[in-house]
Amino acid sequence: MKAVEIKNNIYWVGAIDWAVRDFHGYMTPHGTTYNNYLIMDDDITLLDTVKYDFADTTIKNIQSIVDPARISNVIINHIENDHATSLGDIMKLAPRANIYITEKGRKGLERFFDLSGWNIKTVKTGDTLRIGKRTLLFIETPMLHWPDSMMTYIKEEKILISQDAFGQHIASAVRFDDEFATCQSMAELEDAVIDYYANILMPFGQLIRTKISEVQKLGLDIDMIAPDHGIIWRNNPNKVLRMYLDMAGGKTHLGVSIIYDTMWRSTEKMTSPIMQGIKDEGVQCKVIKLRATPMSVAIKEFWNSRGCLIGTPTLNNIMYPTVAEFLTHLRGLRPKDRMAGAFGSYGWGGGAVKEAYEELKRIGLELYEPGLEILYRPSLQDESVCYNFGREFAKRVKTYHEKF
Numbered sequence: 001m002k003a004v005e006i007k008n009n010i011y012w013v014g015a016i017d018w019a020v021r022d023f024h025g026y027m028t029p030h031g032t033t034y035n036n037y038l039i040m041d042d043d044i045t046l047l048d049t050v051k052y053d054f055a056d057t058t059i060k061n062i063q064s065i066v067d068p069a070r071i072s073n074v075i076i077n078h079i080e081n082d083h084a085t086s087l088g089d090i091m092k093l094a095p096r097a098n099i100y101i102t103e104k105g106r107k108g109l110e111r112f113f114d115l116s117g118w119n120i121k122t123v124k125t126g127d128t129l130r131i132g133k134r135t136l137l138f139i140e141t142p143m144l145h146w147p148d149s150m151m152t153y154i155k156e157e158k159i160l161i162s163q164d165a166f167g168q169h170i171a172s173a174v175r176f177d178d179e180f181a182t183c184q185s186m187a188e189l190e191d192a193v194i195d196y197y198a199n200i201l202m203p204f205g206q207l208i209r210t211k212i213s214e215v216q217k218l219g220l221d222i223d224m225i226a227p228d229h230g231i232i233w234r235n236n237p238n239k240v241l242r243m244y245l246d247m248a249g250g251k252t253h254l255g256v257s258i259i260y261d262t263m264w265r266s267t268e269k270m271t272s273p274i275m276q277g278i279k280d281e282g283v284q285c286k287v288i289k290l291r292a293t294p295m296s297v298a299i300k301e302f303w304n305s306r307g308c309l310i311g312t313p314t315l316n317n318i319m320y321p322t323v324a325e326f327l328t329h330l331r332g333l334r335p336k337d338r339m340a341g342a343f344g345s346y347g348w349g350g351g352a353v354k355e356a357y358e359e360l361k362r363i364g365l366e367l368y369e370p371g372l373e374i375l376y377r378p379s380l381q382d383e384s385v386c387y388n389f390g391r392e393f394a395k396r397v398k399t400y401h402e403k404f
């Protein structure tokens with residue numbers, strides 16, 4: 001796709017990755033984009049690069065506007081591979097450009113490139129760079145989501161170049177929120193924001209609140225948020241800001257996700273009466289089988305619900321491996337403000353439900369106890385026990401939800 005002018009003389013010069021389905025282990029069924037931006041001003045400035053496979057694409061897009069040799073500044077907001085690994089190719093074409101980056105970014109970048117021939121200038125929050133008619137303001141955002149991360153605000157245009165934050169893994173022929181809402185739907189866009197937040201930014205909720213309030217204290221008007229992935233927010237940037245504040249503040253749906261796996265379908269048979277009990281308590285419920293679902297989708301569904309029930313059969317006295325994998329993944333994301341419990345079938349010794357609770361406790365979730373274990377296969381009477389388990393869990397989730 002050719003370059004797109006996002007505001008007067010400011011261009012998207014990125015690349016669309018229609019085919020990526022495994023983004024460092026995160027399933028991306030809708031592909032993604034690597035967004036970077038070119039400002040045509042007295043000092044021509046490139047904000048971010050793209051993943052190495054797409055260096056030729058961004059270079060072609062830049063060349064459609066200007067000879068890259070005329071680029072004066074390259075801003076590196078984030079050094080992760082999907083944004084910075086084309087820098088070497090860009091610098092071959094723009095060897096005299098200054099690179100603006102945070103100190104932690106510089107330290108990281110030297111693990112990827114020989115910086116000795118490049119003119120690197122480190123910046124911190126509040127530093128500005130006048131490039132002609134426009135002024136760039138740098139805002140460090142360490143751990144959102146890498147130590148090097150920062151955002152760049154274009155003062156005169158009121159555009160926040162937000163790197164990963166506010167992005168989504170969506171490959172689309174359109175670039176803006178209003179266009180996407182027309183050709184696809186706002187619901188799909190919102191879903192992609194939640195998916196991205198849940199899988200990448202979940203651990204950093206408190207930091208997100210602090211950083212957004214810092215930006216608000218700086219009194220920055222924001223007309224447009226241009227992230228490094230997906231759709232650009234030009235029609236309603238406040239929408240995604242609000243979504244982030246809500247998610248970081250613990251808001252989610254009053255619902256329960258049942259996330260399970262099964263060997264001989266006994267644990268699976270338990271999910272149906274549990275779900276019925278939850279529904280009869282007036283709480284929404286989704287049932288997700290781990291072996292049939294990408295991990296990132298299970299994580300999103302967990303995040304989208306106030307309560308989660310983990311279903312695991314016992315295998316060799318411990319949790320079923322896919323369930324253990326899910327919980328390990330979840331522990332790394334440090335979720336908060338969710339209630340959890342566990343259930344499952346066992347053959348002789350049991351042990352999986354106990355182990356699941358140990359892991360849920362380690363994660364720091366609000367526990368619903370005791371869990372439920374069924375010997376071999378749920379009988380009709382067991383199904384009624386399962387129903388009551390689901391119903392009681394949903395009652396507790398409703399009460400817990402009132403806190404938020």
Ligand code: FEO
Nearest residue numbers: 078080082164228
């Ligand atoms: Fe899109 Fe943290 O890289």
